[in-house]
Amino acid sequence: MNMSLPLALDPGTVVGGHYIIGPLINNGGFGAVYRGCDTTEGNRQCAIKETYDVTPAARRQALMEASVLFTVRSKHLPEVYDAFEDKGRFYLVMQLIEGRNLLEVLKSRVPAGTVGTAEPGRQQHGPCTEQEVLSWLLPIIEVLQQLHSRQPAIIHRDIKPGNILLTPDGTTVLVDFGLTKIEDPKRATQTLIKAVTEGFSPLEQYTGTTGPRSDIYSMAATMYLLLTNRLPPPALQRSYQDDLVAPRLLNPQISPQVEMALLRGLALYADQRFSSMSEFAEALTGSDYHEHDEPTIAVAPPSQHGYSGTQQPLKLPAPPEPDPLPYPYVPYGPQMQQMRPPVQVPKGRGQPAPGPAIKPGYGYVPMRPLPSASNQGCLWGMLQGVLGALLLISQTTATNFYLGIGLGCVFYLLSGLVTTWRGGSSLRGGLAGIWAGVVSTVTFWIIFLVALVVRLFNVLADYGGITSPEEVAAAWAKVYPPFLTLPTQVTGQAHPLLVFLGAGLVVAFLFGWIGGVLGNARYKAKRQQKYLP
Incomplete structure (x- = not known):
């Protein structure tokens, strides 16, 4: 004690x-x-x-x-x-969460419960399978993406196997937010000792300048340990001599795709890691993984030159025979030791060794961001407004009026569906519906009023021009659309159009939200097929 x-x-x-x-x-x-x-x-x-x-x-x-x-x-x-x-x-x-944390799970699977000491070339598989680790941690990555997407971002800063619980039904729960920080790039964290866990904390955490990419490093380190039973070297030590062992040399069952994702997630410098948790998940799974409106980039498959690393050369022992790696692996070469910028470290620690820096765009292809609620709402709303106006211009009857309302509901639902087709809250669908409602209303009235004015002047021309107010009133009565009297008949209000407009926004939100629910359900079903066993 x-x-x-x-x-x-x-x-x-x-x-x-x-x-x-x-x-x-x-x-x-x-x-x-x-x-x-x-x-x-x-x-x-x-x-x-x-x-x-x-x-x-x-x-x-x-x-x-x-x-x-x-x-x-x-x-x-x-x-x-x-x-x-x-x-x-x-x-x-x-x-109260019943279950074991992932560190306890790891201890139960390694000889004598010794964690973090595996050596290259001495095991044919890791303590946890790749499928297990992804099914446990991808949901946690999604939660962290949501926290990082807040303004300002919420950073956990203490992600490690001991802070992730596994319940009896296989659900993982991230606990211990005691080191949580609201991101402020201009201000360093003061509680340095409390905020560092060797092996899991990135280099910038030693100086208190953490951000969302710090959590990416910690999550990658957690995956690395679970898959290999080897603890990554402390980041401060890596800044002088990088002894990080490639994951597949410790566990040949790891796929090249996951190895590449882990190595980039464990990059020593924050700007060389993934830009977001969703991008990290996309690299791990090799598939579209979008939860929020963020530009992301996709990781290209391993090239013939292997992994283009970000640290010093690694002197790695060869894997055991007869299990050569199924793709060419080239460790960090001596030609890559010229470009790394210096890093700020606490006084008395010496200076970091020189090393490589990644050039912009190495092996990554920019991808378009997920369509936003406003963009989708404006697009579908404008289309609905044009079609609705043309429908009523062709024949200004009550039937066409109600057909236009039905058409609007369909377009509101489509705007919500497309907005959440690749992820996001169903409320984003409701927001897209509101945008569609506003834009469709404005578009409809602009087109319809222009057509109405043109029709009025045509009637006046048939009368021989504007000769008296009575003729103008007669011409207006001739072109006045009958459907404009329907709101008064339905609502009995003095200002029926205002009532209809307010009700229209409510309907737009509801149908957009329903579309968002459908799109989100489709997205979650697709993810479950890809990520879960």
Whole structure:
């Protein structure tokens, strides 16, 4: 027992007035997690996280963790029930997740439970299969993409196997948001010691300048360990001498595609990694993976020159016979040691060794961004407005009026469907429907009023020109479209068009949202076929 840690609370202790402390689940230098129950919710089982430090900075961090989990709902994140302060300690009450973390899973699969020490050429397969690791971690990557897409971005900063739980039904849950940070590129993090886990923390995390790409490094390191049972060297050490072993030399069962994705995710410098979690997932799976409106780039397949790395040369032992790699592997060559820029590291650590830098565009092909709700709404709305106007210009009858309304509903649904066809919230479909409703209304009235004015002047010309107000009134009565009286008949309101316009926006949102639900369901079904066993 570590005597420097505060004493654990005794089972049966009551905190917050109605939470009963149970057995200790885990503890460390900054807090502890207990199993507990909430007596006001029918003795609901919960996890109670206790934070020892209640300084203003620590309290802000604990409240940030609570706020992140309060505002994000996913089965891959724990639900937060309560947050409070009691007797100089801060407590966070969360959903109790039953299961083992991935570090425990890894320990159960390696000889003598020794983690992170595998050597090249000594194993024919890794402790976890590629299919398992992708099915566990791709949903977590999707959740992180959502957090990173917020403005400002939310960064986890402590992704590692011990912070990912695997439930009995195979669902993975990302826990411990105690180091979560709201991205601010102009401000460095002050709590450097707390924010670093060797092997999983990227180089920039040692200086406190983290961003979304820092989580990409940590996720790639987590996958690397699970697939190979070898812990990546600490990033600070890699800045002097990069001894990172290529994954397939440790586990020949890893596909070349996944190896390339991991090596880029583990690039020492942030600007040489993937630009987003969705791009990382796309490289891992070799398929379209779009969850948000972001430009992404796709990784080209391995070339005859192998992996174009970003660090120093690796002196790697050859794989064992008779299992040569099925594609040419060229380790980092000496010709690539000229271009790496220096990195800022803490004083007294020396200077990083020179190394290569990736030239822009090496092996990547730009891809178009996912269509936005506004773009799709404007496109389908303009098309619907033109067709609706032409329909009523051809014959201004009540039948055509109702046909135009039905046509609009179809186009609202299509705008929502196409917007979420490759991912995103169904609410984006509703937003696309609103855009379609507004644009179709404006387009319709511009075209229809122009046609109405032209028709009025044609009638006046038949009368021999404008000779009196009575003739103008007679001409207007002749061209006045009958369908304009329908809103008054239906609503009985003094301003029927305003009522119809308001109702039209509601209908546009509903049909767009329905289209969004259909598109999102199709996207999730496609992902499940590709990613899950």
